[in-house]
Amino acid sequence: MPVKRIKLPVAVLLVVGGLIIVGLSVRIRHVNPAISGDIAAPPKIEAILKRACYDCHSNETHWPWYSYAAPLSWWMERDVELGRQELNFSEWSSYYPATQIRKLQWIDRTLHEENMPPWIYRMLHSQAALNQSDLMLLQQWIESRLAARQSQKGSNATKENSQ
Amino acid sequence: MNHPRILFCLLLLITVALESRTRADDTVVELRFENRRFIPQTITIPANQPFKIRIVNASKEAIEFESFKLNREKVVGPGETVIVLLPALRPGTYDFYDDFHQDVPEGTITAK
Numbered sequence: 479m480p481v482k483r484i485k486l487p488v489a490v491l492l493v494v495g496g497l498i499i500v501g502l503s504v505r506i507r508h509v510n511p512a513i514s515g516d517i518a519a520p521p522k523i524e525a526i527l528k529r530a531c532y533d534c535h536s537n538e539t540h541w542p543w544y545s546y547a548a549p550l551s552w553w554m555e556r557d558v559e560l561g562r563q564e565l566n567f568s569e570w571s572s573y574y575p576a577t578q579i580r581k582l583q584w585i586d587r588t589l590h591e592e593n594m595p596p597w598i599y600r601m602l603h604s605q606a607a608l609n610q611s612d613l614m615l616l617q618q619w620i621e622s623r624l625a626a627r628q629s630q631k632g633s634n635a636t637k638e639n640s641q
Numbered sequence: 642m643n644h645p646r647i648l649f650c651l652l653l654l655i656t657v658a659l660e661s662r663t664r665a666d667d668t669v670v671e672l673r674f675e676n677r678r679f680i681p682q683t684i685t686i687p688a689n690q691p692f693k694i695r696i697v698n699a700s701k702e703a704i705e706f707e708s709f710k711l712n713r714e715k716v717v718g719p720g721e722t723v724i725v726l727l728p729a730l731r732p733g734t735y736d737f738y739d740d741f742h743q744d745v746p747e748g749t750i751t752a753k
Contacts, residue, residue, distance in 0.1 A: 563741065564705075566692050631646045 500548065508541040508555065523619045525580055527567060530595050530606045534561030534593035578626050586620045604622025667726075668692040672706075672748070674717070674739070676697035679748040688732040688752040694725045704745075708737040711750070 511577045513536075519527065534557060535541050565581055588594050592613075594605065595606045608616070668687065669671050672694050673680045686692050698717040706725065707714045717723050730752040739745040 577743045580707075580738075580740075587709075587712075612661055 483500060494588050498547075502637075508539070508545060508551075508558075510539055511568075513537050513568040513570060517567045517570035519619065526608070526612050526616060530608055530612070532567065533599070533606075534558050534595075535565045535567055537562070537566065565568070575627065575630075577626065582623055586617060586624075586625045589616055589620075669695055669724075671697065673693045673699055674704050674706075677742065677745055678724040679737075679745070681728070681741070682748045683722045684750045686730070686750060686752055687751060689729045692727055693731050694727065695722060696725060697722045703741060706737060707740040708734040708735055708750075711737065713737075714740065 481550070484505050516536075517524075517527070528536075528538070541554075546549055565585070589608070593607075595608070597604075600607050645722075668690065670684050670686060670692060672684065675694065678699070680729050683748055684694075688725060694706075696717050698704055698719060701719045703718050706717045706723075711727060713725055713727070715723055715725050732749075732753050733753070734750075735750045736747050737750060738747045747750070
């Protein structure tokens with residue numbers, strides 16, 4: 479067998495093996511902070527949110543075995559950090575009312591555009607995909623929350639005017 | 642040489658050049674973030690013309706310039722400057738805020 483043919487697979491094996499060893503040795507400590515105030519949602523809505531959103535948008539992230547091996551661990555850590563920064567259902571009660579309205583509006587828009595969950599996440603977590611029924615339930619729930627907020631703002635303004 | 646290909650390439654170049662020229666003419670508004678607030682808090686721009694916002698984050702924390710009405714979200718790292726492109730806006734007011742810090746007062750863009 480020609481020397482070149484032997485060297486190439488061996489070189490590939492060495493590189494891959496080296497990457498695995500480095501990856502396993504550079505461990506990331508995945509943190510799930512305490513839940514300070516979860517969003518209060520009906521059970522059906524909560525179930526959908528937990529299935530499709532909570533891994534990146536809450537403090538209840540499930541970290542599978544492959545999330546501990548670099549470089550995948552770095553990528554996943556970053557995604558979860560950004561996801562929590564953008565929207566964190568576990569800290570919902572710490573959001574100001576105006577912030578809660580904005581977050582609901584953005585969620586509604588994202589659902590309409592079918593941007594979430596990201597396709598790469600759905601590839602590894604097929605149960606996270608949102609079907610039409612899920613989307614409809616979520617959008618109806620968001621609309622009702624927004625309507626409730628608007629009427630609350632209206633009644634607060636009326637109270638202030640009458641005083 | 643293939644004439645349709647040459648024509649297509651020329652057309653593409655002209656389109657890109659025109660597009661660049663249009664964006665170069667756009668109004669640029671500077672928006673600064675420091676001491677936990679946007680400066681200025683109110684921006685007035687001509688309606689029906691595209692424009693750009695140059696966001697300078699002069700603080701030591703990352704911020705996220707965000708506006709639901711404008712459909713824009715942009716993270717700006719500490720000390721960074723970014724440009725956000727915006728299309729022609731109809732007359733009206735469009736609020737913006739820092740999504741990373743709820744206590745930062747909202748700003749408003751008025752197109753008239």
